[in-house]
Amino acid sequence: MGAPIPLSPLAPGAFPDLPAIAGVRYATTQAGVRYTGRDDVMLAVLSPGSTIAGAYTRSATRSAAVLDCQEKTGHISDQGAAILVNSGNANAFTGRHGTDAVKFVTEAAAKALNLPESRIFTSSTGVIGEPLPHDKITTKLDELVVNLSADTIKDAAQAIMTTDTFPKGSGTTVHVDGQPVHIAGIAKGSGMIAPDMATMLVYIFTDAVVNQTVLQSMVSALNNKTFNCITVDSDTSTSDTLIVGATGASGIRVTENSVGFMEGLRQVMLDLAHQVVRDGEGATKFVEISVTGASSDTDARTHAMAIANSPLVKTAIAGEDANWGRVVMAIGKSGAPADRDTLSIWFGDIRVAHEGWVDPSYNEAAAAAYMKQQELTIHVDLGLGGGTAVVWTCDLTHGYIDINADYRS
Amino acid sequence: MGAPIPLSPLAPGAFPDLPAIAGVRYATTQAGVRYTGRDDVMLAVLSPGSTIAGAYTRSATRSAAVLDCQEKTGHISDQGAAILVNSGNANAFTGRHGTDAVKFVTEAAAKALNLPESRIFTSSTGVIGEPLPHDKITTKLDELVVNLSADTIKDAAQAIMTTDTFPKGSGTTVHVDGQPVHIAGIAKGSGMIAPDMATMLVYIFTDAVVNQTVLQSMVSALNNKTFNCITVDSDTSTSDTLIVGATGASGIRVTENSVGFMEGLRQVMLDLAHQVVRDGEGATKFVEISVTGASSDTDARTHAMAIANSPLVKTAIAGEDANWGRVVMAIGKSGAPADRDTLSIWFGDIRVAHEGWVDPSYNEAAAAAYMKQQELTIHVDLGLGGGTAVVWTCDLTHGYIDINADYRS
Known part of the structure; x- marks a missing residue:
């Protein structure tokens, strides 16, 4: 597996303090699916009455676990639910064996938790094309159930990491009709390896x-403005999974108008x-x-994704080069309408190009100084209509x- | 401009001996548009009666010279024609000035050659967003006309280079109704910088x-199977230009049935x-x-372009890693139909994946040995229908x- 990957320079200072979510408990363990000396399986159990919404990769070669989760999302139930995740093996492109492995794991988890199989959601992340050693996971289920705790969300974030250089968590408390409602989540991902x-x-x-349909519609809409707006290397996983669970334990009802x-x-x-994005492979700049x-x-x-995915734009950013010519190129190739002569481009507050040519007031030294920052914005106005978009990427x-290429033996 | 770029390890041994094309003469000169100490302007003049076909970038931000060439291609004329190319400045994203610069250059060339402006085709390649110093080109026209020669196609190939590490030429002699007909061409390009x-x-x-319409239909059809099937970094130029000129000097007529x-x-x-592709920036492997x-x-x-453009596939090739999982990923994300369970993948003659899983006979050592070659083939069979494609790329x-990123100051 080569040398360890150094901590991303864009990593936050520490894992955040997350609000406890009543009705959710976590447990992690070392199952040795592939990694040794670290937790590699995470179980989250949600209390009865929880609603589950999800969003999944659109890859045509998506994994067996993703297909299983997609089938189960949208189902209404009064029962509890569980999410079981292993790192180290993605159980992707494993044919019939992959489908069987998901079945073994979900059956065993359903039995251990006394839940219907339809309420067991699984994910697998890691090596692809190798059979998932599902026994290593299922033999740990009793231990996981015994160890469930409301306080171990950070451990959960760590157990699902593969090549991530830091665990990812975020949370907030909002008020609905004056009453506090809590949200906390974890994520993993750093590109695709x-x-x-x-x-x-x-x-x-x-x-x-x-309500499940309200939650699903919120998740689908917000996914399009968040996770669907980031790109590290334009490549798309076979396993991308977003699951949002609402336990209802606060008793505070949220509607589509909340x-x-x-x-x-x-x-x-x-x-x-x-x-x-901040944990993007090799990233040194975070770019909006x-x-x-x-x-x-x-x-x-x-247009925004063409710019964000262009290797030439991304290498220019790595080189701290205010290379607006590459932005023009990316706009030109995107396939969406653009008019060279109404185009303006800003790096931060510096307008570098205006109406189809370099800005008359453009100062290369000021632009070069701006590009040395770790957090950058590139703004393009096409001068054609009212359409807008924001996406986030990192440098190459x-x-x-x-x-x-190099670290793998 | 940084250190010189080393010769591509994939470069051919030498510039080929190209057949002389009766009716075409070339001249080159040092105009000092941007580069010094080398030729940077090339003039090719075609005899009266020549037909001209072309294919151009589809970029929405294409340059003024491209727009001008597009407008002139398809026009029928008994007059001669000329192609005037400068390197060092692309005259792209230069607004009204860019259009004016093309006009200045084509007017001056038409006068120097006693040809209608509609028969002067120009290209510019190099820095973008800077005004083209068109006087530096037009003052050299008389010298260029005096120096026209049938024997200097290699000089022409060198004068149009920018970051290319070798001049590119190719030619052949074919027989039409038993009579020899000659074809010779030059190209430049190594990605986009x-x-x-x-x-x-x-x-x-x-x-x-x-006939012009026959030539154009041949060029358009063949372009889709050749230049439109290569990718270095998925980025698209504002200036891509292909011009094919037929002088008719052999007297041998070619029809759509030839x-x-x-x-x-x-x-x-x-x-x-x-x-x-062999001169692709940083390329060490040529991949079909x-x-x-x-x-x-x-x-x-x-599917083929998704594989060819995937940074993860291209870095795996650079790392000499028979990483078929990344090929599966690229197929999955391409958006075109694929069925995981009917998919087979070969690296060279080695079938690495079959029917949705690693091939039972897969031998990692054999695949690793294959990946050390400089010329590689990756073949995917989707098992769905009769559609085929071949594209060419290089590693990342x-x-x-x-x-x-690094070499630019």
Whole structure:
């Protein structure tokens, strides 16, 4: 597996203090699926009456666990629920064996927790194409159940890491009708690495009472503005999974009109999404790309993602080069409408290009100084209409090549 | 501009001996547009009666010269024609000034050559966003006209280079109705670099007699199987230009049924396209990606380009890692139909994955040995239908980061 990957320079100072979510308990253990000397299985159990919403990778080669979760999401139940995750093996591209492995694990977990199989959600992340040693997981279930605790969400965040360089957590407390409601979540992901497919996995919990269809519609809408707006290397995992569980333990009901709750959930999702970018393979710069003035929001997003995924834009950022020519190139190739002569580009507050040419007041020294910052914004106004989009990415550095080409034996 | 870029390890041994094309003469000179101590302007003049076909970038931010060439291509004329190219400045994203600069240059060239402006085709490649110093080019026109020669196609190939590490030429002689017809072409391109936008420029000449509409339909069809099937970094130039001129000097007429001529033209175009990949920034491996069994040719191409552009696939190749998991990932994310359980993947002759799982006979040592070769093939069969595609790419190495991030001051 090569040398350890150093902590991302963009990592937050510490794992945050997260609010406890009544109705959710966590346990972790060392099952030795692949890694040794660290926890690699995480169980989260939600109390009866919890509602579950989810969003999953659109990959055509998605894993057996993802297919199983997708089938179970949307099902209404008064029973509790559980999320069981292993790191070290993704159980992806494992054919019939993969489907069987999910069945073994969910059956065993359902029995250990006295829950219907339809309420057991599993994820696997790590090496692909190798059979999942499901016995190593199922033999640990009794121990996991005994050790369930409300206080170990940080351990849960650590157990699901693969090539992540820091555990990712975020939480908030919002008020609904004057009453406090809590939200806390964890995530893993740092790009994609094979054999460790460092796919994105996200689990968020709240003690609010939320109808499943309301929760699902919130999660789907917010996912499009958060996790679907980040890119490290344009590659898409076979296993991306976002599950949001609402235990209802607070007794506070959230409806589709609960703007404060939705905003709190958005903040937690966005914070976790940003942390995934901050742990991007080899990342040294965190970059927000905003596009305005597009013909539509969809066009704005197409342009923003073309810029965010361009290897030439990303290497320029790594080189601290205010290379607006590469931004023009990315806009040109995106396929969405653009007019060279109405285009303006800003790096931070510095307008570098205006109406199809370098800005008359452009000062290369000021732009070069700006590019030395660790957090950057690139803003493009297309001058065509009212469409807007914001996405987040990181730079493309030698560290990315190191992690993906050199470090593997 | 930083240190010089070392010669690509994939470069051919020498510039090929190209057949002379009756009716085409070349001249080059040092105009000092940006580079010093080397030729940076190339003039090619075609005899009266030549037909001209072309293919151009689809970028929405294409340069003024590209727009001008597009407008002129398809025009029928009995007059001669000329192609005037400068390196060092792309005259892209230069607003109204850019359009004016093309006008100045084409007017001056038309006068110097006694040709209508509609028969002057120009290209510019190099730094973008800076005004083209068109006077430096136009003052050299008389010298260029005096020095026109049939024997200097290699000088022409060198004058159009920017960050290319070797000049690119290809030629062949085919027989039409038993009579020899000659084809010779030059190209430049090695990815895209700003400020040097190392865009692709290609000029191919033949002494065949070819009706303009026949030539254009051949060029358009062959372009889709050659230059449109290569990728270095997924980025698209503002200036990509392919011009094919047929002088008719051989007196041998080619029709849409001249299979031998079309095959010769295809070989020259493919050879030049491959040379661009071989000069890909930082490239150490030349990779053919073929997809069969797709639902359609379009789907096959979508999958092949997703594999060819995936940073994770390309870094795995750089690391000499037979990482078929990343190929599965790229297929999954491409958006075209795929069924995990009918998918097979080969690295060279080694079948690494079959029917949705690692091949039972897979031998990692054999695959690792194969990956050490400089020329690689990856073949995917989707098991869905009859759609096929072949594309070519290179690996993603530290050299790419060096060239695009580190080397620029």
